[in-house]
Amino acid sequence: MSPERERLRARVFLRSVLPLLEVVVREQPALSPWLYGARGVVQLEAAGSDLGARLVFDKGRLAIEPVPAGGADLRFVFRDVTALNAFFAGKPVLPRIEPFGGLRTPLLLARTLRLLAALRVLEPPAPGASPPDAVERALRVRLVLYLVTRALSSLHRDGYGPMRELSEGSPERVYQWTVGGSDIAAYLRVHAGRVKAGRGVYARRRPFVHFVFPDPDAAFAVLMATGSQMSGFRGGRVQTFGSPEYTRKIALLMQKVDELLMEG
Amino acid sequence: MAKVQGFTWTVADHDLLSSTDTWGDTLVELGRRDPRLVAVTADLADTTKLHRFKKEFPGRTINVGIAEQNLMAVAAGLAATGLIPIVCTYATFASLRAAEFVRTDIAYNGRNVKIIGTLAGVAFGQGGPTHHSAEDLALLRAIAGLTVLVPSDGAEMAEALRAAVAIDGPVYLRFGRGTEPPARAGAPFVIGKAALLRPGSDATVIACGATVHPALGAAERAAAEGLEVRVLSMSSLKPLDEAAVLAAARETRRLVTVEDHSVIGGLGSAVAEVVAGAGIACKLQKLGHQDRYLGMGVPEDLMHTGGFDEDAIFAAVCALRGVTPSVDDDWEDG
Numbered sequence: 001m002s003p004e005r006e007r008l009r010a011r012v013f014l015r016s017v018l019p020l021l022e023v024v025v026r027e028q029p030a031l032s033p034w035l036y037g038a039r040g041v042v043q044l045e046a047a048g049s050d051l052g053a054r055l056v057f058d059k060g061r062l063a064i065e066p067v068p069a070g071g072a073d074l075r076f077v078f079r080d081v082t083a084l085n086a087f088f089a090g091k092p093v094l095p096r097i098e099p100f101g102g103l104r105t106p107l108l109l110a111r112t113l114r115l116l117a118a119l120r121v122l123e124p125p126a127p128g129a130s131p132p133d134a135v136e137r138a139l140r141v142r143l144v145l146y147l148v149t150r151a152l153s154s155l156h157r158d159g160y161g162p163m164r165e166l167s168e169g170s171p172e173r174v175y176q177w178t179v180g181g182s183d184i185a186a187y188l189r190v191h192a193g194r195v196k197a198g199r200g201v202y203a204r205r206r207p208f209v210h211f212v213f214p215d216p217d218a219a220f221a222v223l224m225a226t227g228s229q230m231s232g233f234r235g236g237r238v239q240t241f242g243s244p245e246y247t248r249k250i251a252l253l254m255q256k257v258d259e260l261l262m263e264g
Numbered sequence: 265m266a267k268v269q270g271f272t273w274t275v276a277d278h279d280l281l282s283s284t285d286t287w288g289d290t291l292v293e294l295g296r297r298d299p300r301l302v303a304v305t306a307d308l309a310d311t312t313k314l315h316r317f318k319k320e321f322p323g324r325t326i327n328v329g330i331a332e333q334n335l336m337a338v339a340a341g342l343a344a345t346g347l348i349p350i351v352c353t354y355a356t357f358a359s360l361r362a363a364e365f366v367r368t369d370i371a372y373n374g375r376n377v378k379i380i381g382t383l384a385g386v387a388f389g390q391g392g393p394t395h396h397s398a399e400d401l402a403l404l405r406a407i408a409g410l411t412v413l414v415p416s417d418g419a420e421m422a423e424a425l426r427a428a429v430a431i432d433g434p435v436y437l438r439f440g441r442g443t444e445p446p447a448r449a450g451a452p453f454v455i456g457k458a459a460l461l462r463p464g465s466d467a468t469v470i471a472c473g474a475t476v477h478p479a480l481g482a483a484e485r486a487a488a489e490g491l492e493v494r495v496l497s498m499s500s501l502k503p504l505d506e507a508a509v510l511a512a513a514r515e516t517r518r519l520v521t522v523e524d525h526s527v528i529g530g531l532g533s534a535v536a537e538v539v540a541g542a543g544i545a546c547k548l549q550k551l552g553h554q555d556r557y558l559g560m561g562v563p564e565d566l567m568h569t570g571g572f573d574e575d576a577i578f579a580a581v582c583a584l585r586g587v588t589p590s591v592d593d594d595w596e597d598g
Binding site: 015150153171172194195196197198199200204205206208210241242243244245246 | 441443445446477480481484485488562563564568573574575592594595596597598
């Protein structure tokens with residue numbers, strides 16, 4: 001993989017996947033004790049690059065800042081961008097932990113490792129494992145929709161050609177995903193070379209393209225590709241409203257995000 | 265660390281993209297009920313949804329080849345024998361190319377022919393101006409005895425087709441792509457009647473066809489700016505619901521007409537004729553093709569370029585009321 005693509009991929013992980021931790025923590029009460037009284041800053045970074053992100057623990061709350069800065073209490077330093085990407089892709093890559101391997105801040109280290117492990121909810125079920133329950137299926141759907149919209153915004157900020165093509169000169173348009181029977185929704189707002197990924201339903205204008213899933217299980221089946229690719233349409237598990245051409249463009253961009261995250 | 269599971273799928277089949285594209289099925293249903301129905305096309309059965317009728321009734325489907333004038337003449341002859349021909353071709357060919365035959369063979373003789381012009385306006389945007397239809401309403405509205413219907417979405421296309429078949433006489437039905445988002449929300453379709461889709465007293469947007477959904481979107485945005493905008497769906501262009509137009513002119517004093525058609529001779533002109541004839545003083549802004557060709561592109565892009573999409577309607581309403589709309593300038597990811 002070219003260095004440029006590695007950097008593109010890393011930024012998608014850092015801006016789109018890592019921030020999902022905030023959602024996972026909010027949606028999984030079992031993680032709350034791991035945040036109790038937490039305070040401190042943990043930085044993930046790739047050595048020799050400006051790529052990284054910070055987990056900011058403050059008064060029992062967690063915030064993700066997708067840019068590195070000075071003054072972290074704990075640093076996870078990957079040997080390079082490729083290693084950082086491999087870590088996020090689920091490969092057995094260990095970062096160097098500073099200072100002193102985290103021994104001076106063992107509680108912060110433990111909290112961080114436990115929370116990062118919670119992102120495993122995005123992983124495919126292991127072969128033969130029982131399928132996730134309804135709560136977890138809904139969580140996965142929420143995470144994937146947040147992920148894909150943030151990833152598309154990230155790609156745009158990095159000058160990724162097809163996203164630039166979608167946004168440059170575009171009238172203000174909203175690409176919306178909603179899941180019936182739940183509050184799960186995400187959108188991508190585009191206007192004249194600017195892009196914003198948002199959570200929920202954009203209220204100021206109607207969607208230009210609207211993907212409507214009747215319920216979380218239908219969304220899970222389509223988004224997690226447990227059915228054939230077109231069966232979602234045929235089975236009524238997703239309806240689209242709006243421009244067919246732009247529906248296709250967005251669907252193909254979603255596919256590009258998928259390829260980017262899965263490769264390597 | 266997490267490995268993200270694949271979550272995408274491919275959009276490959278246009279037919280599956282919308283649940284609103286139902287008029288082809290409605291034609292089959294009507295054909296089952298009435299054996300007098302026959303479909304006539306000029307080599308466009310597959311791209312105009314007639315293929316479903318053809319599949320079930322091959323003996324009642326006639327392809328005259330690429331010969332739209334002959335298409336109308338054959339349909340007129342079939343109607344003279346008591347059949348009900350459903351003629352289907354692109355709107356631009358049904359009107360510009362075949363206009364004289366529509367007038368003389370069909371309308372002048374009062375033949376019971378239903379002419380479906382599909383991909384009207386810029387619905388076949390990629391085909392370019394040769395396949396756009398910005399003049400059909402102007403041409404066909406002027407033909408005596410011809411009813412002209414412009415449904416706004418797939419469901420209404422089906423209703424309009426039923427209504428057209430139910431009356432005895434020639435009808436022109438102007439269809440889009442069938443993938444237009446639902447706009448009428450169950451409002452009943454009645455020939456000669458406008459549908460009030462949203463009440464309001466600050467201005468009225470009168471729309472037809474593919475512009476009804478954007479008109480509703482513009483009205484919603486106007487409401488956020490403190491403007492209550494009435495929205496009328498004028499699916500029946502001829503006969504026109506003059507009472508609804510006059511009430512809107514009197515009660516709101518500001519009219520915006522919007523159509524995927526030239527502003528000369530279509531909905532805007534029809535509304536202007538009614539208002540001027542009644543001597544009502546009001547402001548009227550006509551949105552649509554402004555006497556120019558729009559080039560080639562995706563329909564929604566051409567509607568934006570042409571100034572008859574949601575943004576243009578919203579801007580027109582705000583301008584008529586002297587309102588400067590608020591701007592959402594938050595571009596940070598949420």
